[in-house]
Amino acid sequence: MKIALAQLNFTVNHFEQNVAKMVDSINKAKISKIDLIVFSELSVCGYPPHDLLEREEFIQKCITSVNTIATHCVGITAIVGSPSFNNNPRGKMLFNSAYVLSEGKIASIHHKSLLPDYDVFDEYRYFEPNTDQYSLANIGNSKVAITICEDLWDDQPVTSSFGREMLYRTSPMEKLSKFNPDFIINIAASPFNYNSEASRLEVFRSNVARYGLPVIYVNQVGGNTELLFDGGSMVLNSKGEVIHLLKSFEEDYFVIDTGDLNLNNHQNVEVDDQLRIVRIHDALVMGIRDYFKKMGFSKATLGLSGGIDSAVVLALAQKALGSAAIRVLLMPSQYSSQHSIDDAVALANKLNIQYDIVGIQPIFDSFKNQLQPIFEGLEENITEENIQARVRGTLLMALSNKFGHLLLNTSNKSEAAVGYGTLYGDMNGAISVLGDVYKTDVYRLANYINRNEEVIPINTIVKPPSAELRPDQKDSDSLPPYDILDAILFAYIEQQLGAEKIVKMGYDSSIVNKVIRLVNVNEYKRFQAPPILRVSSKAFGFGRKMPLVSKW
Numbered sequence: 136m137k138i139a140l141a142q143l144n145f146t147v148n149h150f151e152q153n154v155a156k157m158v159d160s161i162n163k164a165k166i167s168k169i170d171l172i173v174f175s176e177l178s179v180c181g182y183p184p185h186d187l188l189e190r191e192e193f194i195q196k197c198i199t200s201v202n203t204i205a206t207h208c209v210g211i212t213a214i215v216g217s218p219s220f221n222n223n224p225r226g227k228m229l230f231n232s233a234y235v236l237s238e239g240k241i242a243s244i245h246h247k248s249l250l251p252d253y254d255v256f257d258e259y260r261y262f263e264p265n266t267d268q269y270s271l272a273n274i275g276n277s278k279v280a281i282t283i284c285e286d287l288w289d290d291q292p293v294t295s296s297f298g299r300e301m302l303y304r305t306s307p308m309e310k311l312s313k314f315n316p317d318f319i320i321n322i323a324a325s326p327f328n329y330n331s332e333a334s335r336l337e338v339f340r341s342n343v344a345r346y347g348l349p350v351i352y353v354n355q356v357g358g359n360t361e362l363l364f365d366g367g368s369m370v371l372n373s374k375g376e377v378i379h380l381l382k383s384f385e386e387d388y389f390v391i392d393t394g395d396l397n398l399n400n401h402q403n404v405e406v407d408d409q410l411r412i413v414r415i416h417d418a419l420v421m422g423i424r425d426y427f428k429k430m431g432f433s434k435a436t437l438g439l440s441g442g443i444d445s446a447v448v449l450a451l452a453q454k455a456l457g458s459a460a461i462r463v464l465l466m467p468s469q470y471s472s473q474h475s476i477d478d479a480v481a482l483a484n485k486l487n488i489q490y491d492i493v494g495i496q497p498i499f500d501s502f503k504n505q506l507q508p509i510f511e512g513l514e515e516n517i518t519e520e521n522i523q524a525r526v527r528g529t530l531l532m533a534l535s536n537k538f539g540h541l542l543l544n545t546s547n548k549s550e551a552a553v554g555y556g557t558l559y560g561d562m563n564g565a566i567s568v569l570g571d572v573y574k575t576d577v578y579r580l581a582n583y584i585n586r587n588e589e590v591i592p593i594n595t596i597v598k599p600p601s602a603e604l605r606p607d608q609k610d611s612d613s614l615p616p617y618d619i620l621d622a623i624l625f626a627y628i629e630q631q632l633g634a635e636k637i638v639k640m641g642y643d644s645s646i647v648n649k650v651i652r653l654v655n656v657n658e659y660k661r662f663q664a665p666p667i668l669r670v671s672s673k674a675f676g677f678g679r680k681m682p683l684v685s686k687w
Contacts, residue, residue, distance in 0.1 A: 136275045139164045139172040142368045142387045144357030146429050147181035148193070150200045154179070157215065160388065161207050169390060170275050171212045175322050175355040175368075176284050177231065179204070179217035182324035182355055183362065188229060188261040194218055201234050201241065208236040212274050214281065216322050218262075219244050227263035233281050233322055235272045243272050247283035248307040255326065255362060255669070255678035269310045277393060280316035280348070282307060284323040287350065288338050308346060318349040318396055325354050327365035327384075327418050329411050330629060330672035340375035347373045349396035356386060358425035361669045361676055363418045373397050384417045412579045415670050416451070419568060422668040423455035426566050427541065436540035438531050438561070439463040439483060439490065441475030442600065445545045446482055446591045447577055448568045450584045452543055458487040462540060465492045466527045468499060470603045478592040485590055491534075495526045502526070520604035524560030532563060541565040544665050549574040549617060551664065551675055552624050553650065554657030555610070562664055570667030571674040573621040574600070615646050623650045629673045655687040 141160040145153045157174055164172045176182055179200045180193070187193045197217045204215055212235060219232040230246040246265035250258035271278045286307045308319075325335065343350050349372050356366030368381040370391050378395065381387040427433060435452050439445050452461055465479050476492075483490040502522050503510075510518075535542045544564025546556050548571050556562045569577060581591050600610040600617075614620055623642055626632045627650070634651055638644045661675045662683055673679055 136170040136277055136393045137168065138351060138391050138393065139167075139169045140351060140353050140368050140370070140381060140387075140389045140391070141172055141174050142353060142356050142366045142381050142389075143174065143178070144386055144425070145175070145178055145181040145355060146357075147184050147359055148187060149181065149429075150179070150196050153181060154200050154203055157204055157213070158207050161204070161211060161213055163388075165211050167390065169211060171214070173214045173320055173322060173351060173353045174216060175353050176216040176233075176324040177218070178215050178322075178355070181359065182216075182364075183255075183359065188218060194220075194229070201236070205234075205236040205240050209239050212237040212242070214320060214322060216283070216324075219246070221263045223263075227261065229262050230265065231258060231262045231283060233283055233320075235274070235281070237274075243270070245270070245272065245281040245283075247286060249285035249288065251285055254673065265307070269307065269314075271311070271314045271316050277317045278314065280308070280311040280314070280319045282311070282319060282321045284321065284325060287319065287321040287342060287352075308342065312346050312348070316348060318351065318393065319343075319346075321350060321352045323352065323354045324364060326362045327414070327670065328672045329415055329670055332414075339369075339371060342375075343371045343373065344375035349373050351391065356384065358422040358668070359429070360426065361666045361674065361678075363422045363669060365414070365418065370396070383414065384421045412576065412583050415572065415576065416580055416583055418670050419451050419572075419668055420455045423452055423543075423566070423568060426668075427456060430541075432539070432541045434460045434462070434538065434540040435543050436462050436464065436531060436534050436538075437543040437545055438527055439465050439479045440603070441465075441471075441477070441479040441595060442603075443577055443581055443591070443595050444547050444569060446478075446595050447580050447584065448543055448545045449482060449486065449488065450590055451568060451580075453486045453488065462489045462491070462534070462538065464527075464531055464534060465490055466495050466530060467492070468494070468523055468603070469496050470523075470605055470608070472603065474594060474598070475603060478595045481592050482590070482595070493530055495523060495530070498526045499523055515605075520602070521557045521560060523604050524557035526560075528557075528560040528563040543568055544570065546570060546664075547574050547577050548572055548671075548675070549614075549621055549624060551661055551667075552628065552657075553614065553620070553653035554660050555614065556660065558660055558663060562660065564665040567665045567667040570664065570676075571670050573624065574617040575621045615650070619646065620650060623647055624654070627651055627654060628679075629671060631673075652687060655681075655685075659683045 143156050180197050201217050215234050218229045221230050233245045235242045248265040250262055250264050252259045272281050351370050353368045354366055355364040357364055365383045367383050370378045372378050381389055467476050531542050542564045544567040547569040550556050551570050581596050584590050601608050626637045634647050637647045658681050667674050667676050
């Protein structure tokens with residue numbers, strides 16, 4: 136039997152487009168005499184649909200779309216992902232399901248058992264877990280175990296941040312294996328994060344080897360707001376070795392013959408930490424491109440300061456959208472260094488980006504003059520720094536409104552973590568590109584962008600980072616060195632370690648406590664920040680829900 140893996144980029148709630156993509160792939164497969172074509176989890180409606188699942192008309196469109204796709208499945212079988220109704224009056228109204236479509240109709244439906252409810256996932260909010268409806272699909276002469284995403288993870292232990300091991304309550308693979316399937320198909324919507332790529336691959340290998348069954352894994356690709364899906368669909372033989380790995384961060388299509396599922400000629404697939412920055416780069420480019428395309432926008436703007444953050448964002452945006460789609464503002468103040476202005480101009484020219492220079496000093500002075508009667512006798516402080524940031528934010532939003540350019544936020548994760556940003560100023564934006572990228576990785580991204588030629592001026596990379604909001608200002612005046620800051624932040628945010636454990640790692644207790652306090656007290660700022668393209672295991676946003684009002 137010939138099986139096609141169709142790794143496609145779906146848009147949430149765009150049924151017409153999603154169905155058209157699948158039908159095109161089905162017709163392509165028919166020409167090649169393919170027996171079975173497999174699509175990803177919730178492919179019909181796009182993932183994640185969130186509270187659209189609570190709308191009756193949305194579910195009806197899902198069912199109608201499945202039936203439409205089924206009419207094209209004559210002489211071929213397809214597996215698609217979509218919600219289905221739970222006919223049991225007890226429990227949630229819906230299942231997260233895989234539909235087997237054959238001979239113009241729905242042949243069988245298989246429901247997801249292990250519903251994730253951690254980090255960015257909240258499937259228990261909408262779906263009923265499958266607990267007893269286990270069966271194989273008979274496709275051609277093969278008996279196939281159809282699983283959905285986490286179902287293939289079986290009963291692998293999950294260790295919490297405080298050291299306790301928790302086992303899944305059900306074991307779908309244990310139950311399905313008793314029916315003696317010939318192989319496993321797993322459809323998924325597994326988002327990218329650079330912290331757990333190796334563990335995801337190891338889960339596949341260990342579970343496949345445990346049951347001695349080949350696996351065909353089809354993952355979603357593309358960006359849906361914050362979530363970035365890397366694809367990376369694959370075929371594994373019964374030893375857990377990868378026979379074929381599909382492309383990352385782009386659509387792909389591959390055909391495997393079941394006679395080849397137990398072959399020993401496999402690819403050497405390892406997750407190399409040296410490739411981490413490459414994959415972050417590619418994920419962010421895809422995330423920008425899909426955010427604009429799926430939102431219906433084509434043009435972008437940002438404030439180009441001569442600093443490394445805005446330089447990296449501009450380079451990523453130019454790669455994603457093209458030079459003609461971007462127009463930037465340079466907004467120097469009396470505190471801006473000439474080399475920063477020169478670096479910004481050099482980068483814009485290198486990338487062939489249209490730019491305008493609008494000095495903010497006259498506007499800043501007018502603010503100070505108007506506030507002088509109220510502030511008389513008081514020394515300048517962070518207030519005046521924030522006014523400058525908000526003047527710049529207002530100018531950028533003016534350009535955005537006038538010309539229809541979406542504003543890209545340029546703040547990095549280190550700054551967002553400790554509140555080193557100004558609400559309604561440099562925190563403005565429709566999407567945050569670097570909000571899940573620590574400053575040390577921003578430098579690595581810059582060096583990767585410059586791997587073949589100098590795109591970002593070297594001076595931008597090597598000079599001490601500064602907001603340039605007061606004379607001779609440097610980030611190090613307020614923050615620990617970024618290599619130390621980022622290590623503490625990673626331990627506290629991603630690894631969820633407390634102060635005591637972080638200090639035992641060798642960091643100064645006063646610095647650790649200061650950093651943790653800054654993270655905690657600035658939660659209200661991040662609550663008002665734009666959505667962040669997620670590349671780590673714990674990004675700020677809806678995957679990290681902390682109280683705004685709490686005693687720290």
